Amino acid sequence: MTSTSVTDDLDTAGPADLAQRIRTAILGGDFAPHQRLIEADLSERFSETRAAVRTALLTLAGEGLVERLPNRGARVRAITVDEAIEIVEVRVGLESLCARKAAENIEDDDIAVLRELRGDIEDAVRSGDLVEYSRLNQELDRRVRELSGHATAMQLLERLRAQSARHQFRLAFHPGRATQSAPEHIAIIDAIISRDPDAAEVATRAHLAGIVRVLRTTT
Known part of the structure; x- marks a missing residue:
């Protein structure tokens, strides 16, 4: 048996x-x-x-x-830029929900981890290491999803992000994008570790709106 x-x-x-x-x-x-x-x-x-x-x-x-x-x-399958934009637009609702939940659920140990990640992001941008910066962005996204504890949103986001991953990676190397997006990521981290769900949602929506704007310039 x-x-x-x-x-x-x-x-x-x-x-x-x-x-x-x-x-x-x-x-x-x-x-x-x-x-x-x-x-x-x-x-x-x-x-x-x-x-x-x-x-x-x-x-x-x-x-x-x-x-x-x-x-x-x-x-x-090749994902067009227009499809990538639509995917990010769908992600807005899901990721802002996860950010809210993360801010509500975060524990002291998690705060220490996010603070360390915050410093790593700043170091990567300062040194111009865009490959590492892209990896850290993915790590941040993963941690926020896990902290949210929202299984349905996590599953949907995994599928959506997989489809647009190539475009996301290219964005990290778009001229000037890292210096613009790093403060957006830091704003998300700061809101979550401050346990401020409203600020976490606003910061996440602002970050994803920036991604859409950059993607539209590549069409």
């Missing part, structure tokens, strides 16, 4: 883990937009069965990262 249960857990965990590994490869730029995702190649690369690869690709297609082509398999 116990052995059957363990096997079932492994069987259900495998495809999810593989989907995450392929997702990471796509978001990391290992696969370009419109690039074909050949099951045999992915099977060899990730040391998984073709059936597991097929299941993972179906999961990623449901997230909008991959598109299925009739009789041609799958390829990386």
Whole structure:
């Protein structure tokens, strides 16, 4: 009985883990937009069965990262700038909700972590390390979502952010963007550690509005 249960857990965990590994490869730029995702190649690369690869690709297609082509398999879906803008507009409500909840839920230990992250963001911008700055932004987003404790918003945001991740990464390297967005991120942190839900929501909405403005200049 116990052995059957363990096997079932492994069987259900495998495809999810593989989907995450392929997702990471796509978001990391290992696969370009419109690039074909050949099951045999992915099977060899990730040391998984073709059936597991097929299941993972179906999961990623449901997230909008991959598109299925009739009789041609799958390829990386290219997200247009207009789509990226729409995604950010949808994120406004969800992320401002998470920021409010984070400000309401934050504990003293969490405040210490966010203060350290705040300093790291300032250091990255000061030194011009845009790759590190982009990573820290993602870390901040993740921590705010976790602090919110809002499972539904977290799940929806994971899917939305995955679809627009390429555009988000490029924004970090947009001329002057880091010096503009860093104070926005710091305002969000300061509002949350001050346990001020209203200020956290306002700061989050202002930050995302800035992203939309920059994206519109790239169309």
